[in-house]
Structure formats: structure tokens, C-alpha cells
Amino acid sequence: MIEEADVAARIVLAHGGGGELTDELIRGQILPRLGNPALNLLADAATLEVVGAALALTTDAYVVQPLVFPGGDIGRLAVCGTVNDLAMVGAEPVALALAMVLEEGLDESMLQRVLDSIASTGREAGVDVVTGDTKVVEHGRAEGMYITTTGLGRVLDGVSLGVDHVEAGDAVLINGTIAEHGLAVLSRRKGLSFASDLVSDAAPLAGLANALVRELKGVRLLRDPTRGGVAGVLADLAAAGHSVEIEESAVPITPTARAAADLLGLDPLTVANEGKFVAVVACEQADRALALCREHRLGTNAAVIGRVTDRQPAIAELMTTIGGRRVIQKPYGEQLPRIC
Amino acid sequence: MSQQIEQLRQRLCSAGEAAGGTVRIMEVCGTHTMEIFRQGIRSLLPANVKLISGPGCPVCVTSQGFIEVAVRLARQHGVLAATYGDMVRVPAAAGSLEQARAGGARVQVVFSARDALDVARENPKWEVVFVAVGFETTAPATADALLLAEREKIRNFSVLAEHKLVVPAMLALLEGGQARIDGFMCPGHVSVIIGSEAYRPVVEQAGCGCVVAGFEPLQIMQCLTRLVEMAAEEVARLENVYTVAVSAEGNRRAQQLIDQVFERGPATWRGLGQIEVSGLRLGQAYRQFDAFERFGLTLGTEPEPPGCRCGEVIMGNIEPPQCPLFDGVCRPTQPVGPCMVSSEGTCQAWWKYHRVRV
Numbered sequence: 001m002i003e004e005a006d007v008a009a010r011i012v013l014a015h016g017g018g019g020e021l022t023d024e025l026i027r028g029q030i031l032p033r034l035g036n037p038a039l040n041l042l043a044d045a046a047t048l049e050v051v052g053a054a055l056a057l058t059t060d061a062y063v064v065q066p067l068v069f070p071g072g073d074i075g076r077l078a079v080c081g082t083v084n085d086l087a088m089v090g091a092e093p094v095a096l097a098l099a100m101v102l103e104e105g106l107d108e109s110m111l112q113r114v115l116d117s118i119a120s121t122g123r124e125a126g127v128d129v130v131t132g133d134t135k136v137v138e139h140g141r142a143e144g145m146y147i148t149t150t151g152l153g154r155v156l157d158g159v160s161l162g163v164d165h166v167e168a169g170d171a172v173l174i175n176g177t178i179a180e181h182g183l184a185v186l187s188r189r190k191g192l193s194f195a196s197d198l199v200s201d202a203a204p205l206a207g208l209a210n211a212l213v214r215e216l217k218g219v220r221l222l223r224d225p226t227r228g229g230v231a232g233v234l235a236d237l238a239a240a241g242h243s244v245e246i247e248e249s250a251v252p253i254t255p256t257a258r259a260a261a262d263l264l265g266l267d268p269l270t271v272a273n274e275g276k277f278v279a280v281v282a283c284e285q286a287d288r289a290l291a292l293c294r295e296h297r298l299g300t301n302a303a304v305i306g307r308v309t310d311r312q313p314a315i316a317e318l319m320t321t322i323g324g325r326r327v328i329q330k331p332y333g334e335q336l337p338r339i340c
Numbered sequence: 341m342s343q344q345i346e347q348l349r350q351r352l353c354s355a356g357e358a359a360g361g362t363v364r365i366m367e368v369c370g371t372h373t374m375e376i377f378r379q380g381i382r383s384l385l386p387a388n389v390k391l392i393s394g395p396g397c398p399v400c401v402t403s404q405g406f407i408e409v410a411v412r413l414a415r416q417h418g419v420l421a422a423t424y425g426d427m428v429r430v431p432a433a434a435g436s437l438e439q440a441r442a443g444g445a446r447v448q449v450v451f452s453a454r455d456a457l458d459v460a461r462e463n464p465k466w467e468v469v470f471v472a473v474g475f476e477t478t479a480p481a482t483a484d485a486l487l488l489a490e491r492e493k494i495r496n497f498s499v500l501a502e503h504k505l506v507v508p509a510m511l512a513l514l515e516g517g518q519a520r521i522d523g524f525m526c527p528g529h530v531s532v533i534i535g536s537e538a539y540r541p542v543v544e545q546a547g548c549g550c551v552v553a554g555f556e557p558l559q560i561m562q563c564l565t566r567l568v569e570m571a572a573e574e575v576a577r578l579e580n581v582y583t584v585a586v587s588a589e590g591n592r593r594a595q596q597l598i599d600q601v602f603e604r605g606p607a608t609w610r611g612l613g614q615i616e617v618s619g620l621r622l623g624q625a626y627r628q629f630d631a632f633e634r635f636g637l638t639l640g641t642e643p644e645p646p647g648c649r650c651g652e653v654i655m656g657n658i659e660p661p662q663c664p665l666f667d668g669v670c671r672p673t674q675p676v677g678p679c680m681v682s683s684e685g686t687c688q689a690w691w692k693y694h695r696v697r698v
Contacts, residue, residue: 010439010442010443012438012439012442013438020671020672020673021673024673265371267378319380320379320380321342321379321557322342322345322379322381322557322558323342323346323384324379324380324381324382324383325383326378326380326694327692329691329693332672332673
């Protein structure tokens with residue numbers, strides 16, 4: 001029995017959802033205590049000047065359930081997520097550090113599978129795990145395994161990306177179809193095992209993203225729409241003072257993903273991706289950016305989905321397929337399927 | 341599709357003009373509410389056609405007393421409470437189910453009544469209580485799970501239910517007369533179960549037009565166009581633009597399940613108060629599955645949170661921004677009332693899709 005008076009503030013699952021509640025946790029608890037100029041930017045990775053070299057540093061924890069899902073597993077995710085965070089600040093990955101928390105009783109075959117997956121995804125991304133740590137906790141204290149990967153990158157010469165560079169008139173581009181990772185994982189969660197051919201899009205984006213910023217000086221900002229989805233990235237742009245107008249009909253999505261999102265009552269714009277970036281590119285370079293993406297296997301379905309406008313106060317707006325308009329908001333937190 | 345939508349929009353606009361004054365249309369389905377916002381349909385309507393989100397979100401109409409009982413049950417009775425997603429976030433005096441879980445109570449989100457029964461099978465040492473809300477859409481599923489539990493003699497399973505019936509609420513809204521309603525967009529999912537003829541009393545006794553609609557933008561626009569045309573002609577008709585899924589008589593099998601397991605009686609609705617014959621309680625033969633009886637619980641009449649105007653929002657008397665708590669004290673991250681909690685709630689829909697940060 002829990003005491004009646006016990007309504008103290010506690011962490012709830014939704015604090016980890018990547019939405020408004022995560023923002024509140026970061027801005028209300030973490031930044032006041034740990035804030036500094038590099039952290040305060042809340043970029044995907046921090047960029048640092050170290051003895052004359054521009055470096056990028058990022059870290060991510062992975063607690064995905066189930067450990068294996070269609071199109072990947074926690075190992076592939078851990079490499080992709082970290083490599084992609086480096087790529088989003090215009091850096092090429094140099095090295096990864098890997099920390100694993102294993103639960104007593106975990107099948108060795110599962111561990112082998114995940115390690116193999118880390119190795120093969122690392123090869124795909126051109127990066128090695130150069131250091132690590134392993135801990136084991138009692139049965140019941142972790143769900144199979146948790147992974148933390150830390151990535152070190154080198155910022156490409158002359159590249160500077162950030163929300164400060166965004167200008168009205170810029171094009172907003174995405175490198176492919178949305179919502180597949182979040183839906184693929186949800187589809188395998190207990191109770192949601194609806195038959196589908198949804199596959200996670202988890203992929204290391206450094207190759208494509210690095211090529212894009214090397215070739216085009218007009219790339220202003222790259223963001224990977226993971227938790228919180230594309231909506232989260234667009235809402236952040238609006239919160240930073242830049243209005244965006246998105247054409248719903250231009251947003252690439254497979255019929256399967258659309259149907260699954262409909263079934264679950266989820267807005268696909270708010271569903272997580274692990275192999276996508278949203279790029280804000282100078283209008284005159286949008287066509288070249290699109291062509292570059294489409295030449296790459298991770299960008300064949302790339303599309304320009306909207307543009308930055310000078311509307312103030314800033315909002316992110318969706319022009320719906322039927323000609324309506326509505327605001328795009330960051331989701332609240334945990335994604336809960338509807339009940340009717 | 342956009343061409344058909346545009347034709348409908350033109351028809352709707354001319355009907356709106358012919359109607360003269362304000363035409364007030366209420367939808368009573370959370371999914372309609374969300375789709376209307378998600379598709380930006382309000383931005384296509386003439387200024388004199390107002391859409392009101394009525395009592396269509398199951399979480400939103402659940403009485404405060406029931407929420408309090410559910411949270412008390414989870415916190416104090418050592419049970420495993422299984423419920424639908426949004427229910428875990430509705431605040432009670434002692435916090436929400438989500439907060440109870442963070443404090444050590446066992447609360448699990450399930451996606452169906454049968455999933456709750458699976459939880460009971462997998463946790464034989466726990467009393468598993470399915471906290472069941474919803475309209476005629478979810479009531480047959482609750483009945484089905486309960487019959488299965490009876491057949492398989494699963495004794496650690498019970499149901500804390502507050503299922504509700506849509507049509508009595510529509511009639512009560514019209515009879516209460518606080519908010520004028522010129523037409524109802526009738527719910528898609530509920531109508532699959534109850535059939536379109538179920539709305540006949542709303543049209544014939546209360547003289548209010550009813551059109552059953554599905555969830556595609558085209559159907560929503562067809563439904564709105566027909567309702568505005570009826571308002572312009574000053575007639576009330578019963579129509580169905582969702583014939584693909586909704587028949588006149590509905591799903592007999594699901595209706596039988598409801599009748600077998602539940603009996604009809606009064607129910608308390610947030611905002612609307614007690615309405616006669618608008619709720620479902622477990623029938624005599626199934627009382628051993630009734631968590632109220634099993635754990636000696638009684639439904640209280642706890643007040644709604646101070647300052648919360650969800651009740652008036654549900655009745656269509658005010659729009660969310662007219663509530664002083666909206667987007668200040670009450671936000672999706674810290675909801676005060678259920679309309680901000682539920683992903684289908686009117687306040688959350690406004691907050692998500694309609695609010696412009698200034």
C-alpha cells in the first residue's frame with residue numbers, strides 16, 4: 001500500500017518521450033545544474049575546439065524494448081543514433097565508446113547478436129568501438145541489456161550548422177519516408193503484434209550527411225527526427241523563432257506506415273525515425289541537395305517538404321492534403337495508442 | 341480528392357450563407373475531434389459554421405468519482421490495475437495512475453480488454469483489475485473478456501467499469517438546452533455497434549439533424565455539408581454517409597454481448613451530471629467480476645479539480661481558450677482536467693493543433 005500523502009514529484013515514463021515533458025526535465029533540472037555554453041545549445045552533439053581541431057562529442061543511452069525488432073536491434077540502433085548525432089553537427093565519426101549494462105540471465109546468443117550488429121553497423125558507418133565498459137546487474141534490474149554509446153567526431157572544415165543560420169525562404173528537406181522506426185518497434189511490443197511488414201529505418205547517416213555539407217555551403221541545419229519525430233524538429237525551429245510551412249502531401253510516407261499510424265491513432269509526424277534527417281537548405285541549393293540525396297541509397301525517397309517563412313510570431317504549420325491548415329506541435333511525451 | 345473536397349466546401353459555404361445565423365454542429369466522437377483538427381477542417385469552414393466537440397472522448401466524460409476510485413484501488417489495494425493509455429494520466433486528489441505507478445503501484449497500459457485478461461493469466465498471484473471506460477465501442481470487448489474469464493475460470497480478474505451510452509447524452513444535451521445544437525456528426529465507431537437507427541429519437545423527439553460519418557476528410561466534409569444544408573432548410577433528418585461500415589441496425593452480436601453482461605442504469609458524466617439510463621453496470625450474474633464488490637469500493641461524488649472547466653467544454657458551452665487554466669496552469673505536460681489529458685480530448689486537440697504561441 002502506498003501512503004496517501006505520497007504525491008511528491010517523481011519521474012514518469014513520459015519524461016523520456018522526447019516531447020514537451022523531456023524539454024521540461026532538461027530545462028528545469030539538468031541545465032540549471034550542469035549548464036555551460038556547449039551544453040546549453042542542446043545540439044545533437046557538442047562541438048569543441050581542442051588544440052586547434054574542431055571536435056564533436058555526443059552520447060546516447062539505449063533502452064529499447066524489444067531488443068530485436070524488424071530491421072534492427074539495440075546494437076544497430078546504438079551505433080546509428082550516435083553516428084547520426086555527430087553527422088547532424090557536420091562531423092564525421094572518429095571513434096565510439098560503448099558501455100553495456102547486462103541483466104543477469106541474458107542469453108549469450110543475444111549478446112553475440114547485438115555485438116555482431118554493433119560491429120557490422122560500425123563498418124557501415126566507418127567507425128570502430130575503441131573503448132568500453134561492461135556491468136552486470138541482478139535479474140530484474142534491467143530489461144536484458146541497456147547500452148550507452150559515446151561518439152567522437154571531427155567537424156568538417158569550414159562547416160558550421162545551427163538554428164542561427166536559418167533564414168526565411170530556406171527549403172526544408174527530408175531524406176526519405178517517415179515514422180518507420182517508431183512504428184516497427186511498437187508493432188513488436190506486447191499487445192501490438194499486428195501483422196505488418198514495417199521495418200525500422202535505422203541507418204548510419206554520416207556518409208550522406210557529410211557529403212551534403214561538404215558539397216553545399218547552403219546547408220544551414222541538420223537534425224535527426226528521432227523521439228518526437230519530424231514534428232519535434234519543426235516545433236523546435238518554431239520555438240527558435242523560425243516559422244515553417246510544411247506540405248503534408250509532400251512528406252514521404254509508405255502506405256504501410258500510414259495505415260499503421262492510423263490504426264494506432266498516432267500522427268506519423270510525431271513518430272520516431274532512426275535513419276532520417278531534416279535539412280534546412282538555402283532555397284537556391286534545394287534542388288542540388290535533393291539530387292545529392294537521391295543519388296545515395298539512404299536518400300532515394302528524399303523530398304522537399306516545405307519552407308521557412310518570415311511569419312511572426314513563429315509557428316510550424318501543416319498545409320493538409322485537403323487544403324486545410326493546422327499547427328504542428330511537439331508531442332507531449334509517451335506515445336499512447338488511442339482507446340476508441 | 342481535393343477537388344471533391346473543394347466542391348463540398350463550396351456547397352457548404354452557400355448553405356451556410358443561406359442559413360443566415362450561426363450554425364452549431366457538435367461531434368460526439370474523440371476520433372472525429374482529432375481528425376477535424378489534424379486535417380485542418382476548421383480552416384475550410386465559413387465563419388458562421390461552428391464545430392463543437394461534445395461528450396465523445398471516453399476519458400473526458402469519466403466522472404471524477406470514478407477516477408478517484410481507480411487511483412485509490414491501485415494505490416491501496418495491492419492490485420495490478422490494467423487500463424487504456426490516457427486513463428493513466430487523469431489527475432485524482434492522490435495523483436494520477438501514472439504517478440501511482442512511479443510511486444510503486446502496479447499499473448499497466450493495455451490496448452484491449454483481452455490484453456488485460458492476458459495480464460491476469462500471466463500474473464496468477466496478482467488480483468488484476470481492468471479499469472474499463474468507453475462507449476458502446478469498448479463495452480462489448482469488456483463483456484467478451486469477462487465471459488472468457490468466466491469460461492476459463494480466471495479468478496484473479498475483475499473489472500472496474502464505467503461504460504457509457506452515447507444517445508442518452510445527446511438527448512440530455514438537447515434537453516438541458518444550455519448550448520444550442522443545430523446538428524450532430526454522429527460517431528463512426530459507436531455507430532458500427534449501435535446502428536444508424538439508434539439516433540432516430542434525437543431526430544424525431546428532439547428535432548436535431550443527425551449524420552453518421554466515418555473518419556476520412558471527405559466523409560467529414562460530406563457530413564458537415566449535409567448538416568449545414570439541413571440547418572439552411574430548417575429540417576432535421578437522419579442520414580448516414582458511412583454506409584461502408586455502419587448499417588441501420590448495427591452489430592447485433594456486439595449488442596447481445598452488452599445486453600448479456602451489463603444492465604442499463606444511471607451514470608454520472610463529467611460536465612453533464614447524472615443522466616438516467618446512460619450507463620452500463622455489470623449485471624447480477626456477473627457481479628463476482630465487479631471490482632466495486634470484490635474490493636468494497638463505492639463511487640463517490642468527489643468534486644472536479646478547482647477551476648477546471650472541462651465540463652463546460654464537453655457541453656459545448658465554452659471553447660478551451662475561454663478556460664482560464666488553458667495553456668497556463670493546464671497543459672498536456674501537467675493536465676488539470678481530462679480534456680487536456682486525453683489524446684482525443686478537446687483541450688489537447690486545441691492545444692496541439694489550433695493554438696498559436698504568441
